[in-house]
Amino acid sequence: MMETAQKETKEREKHPLQKYFRKERFPTMFCPGCGNGIVMSAVMRAIDNLTNFNVDNTVFVSGIGCAGRIPGYILADSVHTTHGRAIPVATGIKMFNPDLEIVVFGGDGDITAIGGNHLLHAARRHIDLTVVCVNNLNYGLTGGQFSPTTPAGASTYTTPYGNIEGFFDFAELVSLAGAAYSARWTTNYPRRITKSVEKALLKKGFAYVEVVSQCPTSFGRHNVSAKPKELMEWLKSNSIRVDEVRDQCMSRSDVEGKLVIGEFIDVELPELTEEYKKLIEGIKDGTIKAKKPRLDWLELAIRA
Ligand SMILES: Cc1ncc(C[n+]2csc(CCOP(=O)(O)OP(=O)(O)O)c2C)c(N)n1
Numbered sequence: 052m053m054e055t056a057q058k059e060t061k062e063r064e065k066h067p068l069q070k071y072f073r074k075e076r077f078p079t080m081f082c083p084g085c086g087n088g089i090v091m092s093a094v095m096r097a098i099d100n101l102t103n104f105n106v107d108n109t110v111f112v113s114g115i116g117c118a119g120r121i122p123g124y125i126l127a128d129s130v131h132t133t134h135g136r137a138i139p140v141a142t143g144i145k146m147f148n149p150d151l152e153i154v155v156f157g158g159d160g161d162i163t164a165i166g167g168n169h170l171l172h173a174a175r176r177h178i179d180l181t182v183v184c185v186n187n188l189n190y191g192l193t194g195g196q197f198s199p200t201t202p203a204g205a206s207t208y209t210t211p212y213g214n215i216e217g218f219f220d221f222a223e224l225v226s227l228a229g230a231a232y233s234a235r236w237t238t239n240y241p242r243r244i245t246k247s248v249e250k251a252l253l254k255k256g257f258a259y260v261e262v263v264s265q266c267p268t269s270f271g272r273h274n275v276s277a278k279p280k281e282l283m284e285w286l287k288s289n290s291i292r293v294d295e296v297r298d299q300c301m302s303r304s305d306v307e308g309k310l311v312i313g314e315f316i317d318v319e320l321p322e323l324t325e326e327y328k329k330l331i332e333g334i335k336d337g338t339i340k341a342k343k344p345r346l347d348w349l350e351l352a353i354r355a
């Protein structure tokens with residue numbers, strides 16, 4: 052019995068991802084069966100797969116929420132900021148030192164509710180950040196209030212009669228706002244998450260990876276099931292591929308109640324910190340001059 056336990060401990064220590072985590076901080080604060088562990092490992096596996104990726108040159112940034120606690124378990128530089136402000140802090144770090152890799156972790160509340168505007172503007176600015184949004188369909192940490200991603204009809208602490216509001220599809224929204232890469236998976240697809248995070252990390256520009264994740268304690272208990280397995284089965288059976296949705300020209304009402312998963316966009320665009328560097332160099336060497344305002348615009352501005 053003793054031998055088996057020792058063997059199991061040794062096996063665990065040999066795990067290839069062990070080196071990325073702060074062992075002294077385990078076990079995590081996550082509830083049993085929470086999807087955060089799946090996301091955390093899938094992201095670190097992506098980092099491990101990218102042989103040229105240097106975790107020591109990476110800053111993990113998060114706001115407040117259960118998902119926001121993930122960087123605290125990673126053995127690397129990290130900043131735990133205030134609720135909704137991970138992206139502005141990440142933007143500041145990247146602008147100050149563009150050589151750093153920045154990974155933002157956050158929940159649907161943190162990234163898409165209080166931080167929603169920051170998310171859209173970071174996509175528009177097209178700054179080189181990788182944002183991993185753990186969408187557990189509610190505010191998990193604070194007891195399960197509804198969020199902008201809570202499905203219609205869902206019961207939460209703040210929607211006891213069922214959610215009557217519409218939801219934001221942020222994987223689609225960030226693609227329209229200017230992101231270079233956007234994907235959504237559920238925790239049923241750890242390999243897909245890893246592949247998407249690899250692409251996001253390599254992408255020069257704004258990249259968004261959303262993972263719809265089970266929160267058995269809050270969302271699950273009030274809706275599908277408090278059992279993580281049943282909740283994951285529900286996520287899987289309610290998913291539909293974005294390619295199928297696009298090929299068949301399905302409308303929003305056609306996919307009502309479904310989780311659209313897959314890659315939403317994957318393009319190359321000029322990146323903000325590189326454009327900024329070019330601008331500064333051009334101003335310094337005199338090749339870029341300030342544009343004189345056109346008179347008709349100036350007149351209009353004066354009259355206004
Ligand atoms: C400015 C501010 N407003 C509200 C809160 C309370 N608060 C902390 S976490 C949170 C929501 C967490 O939900 P989410 O971001 O989805 O993360 P999860 O816990 O679900 O992973 C809220 C409302 C806060 N800390 N700061």
Ligand code: SF4
Nearest residue numbers: 081082085117191266
């Ligand atoms: S409340 Fe939900 S999201 Fe938070 S740790 Fe528990 S299961 Fe995970």
Ligand SMILES: [Mg+2]
Nearest residue numbers: 158159189191
């Ligand atoms: Mg959440």
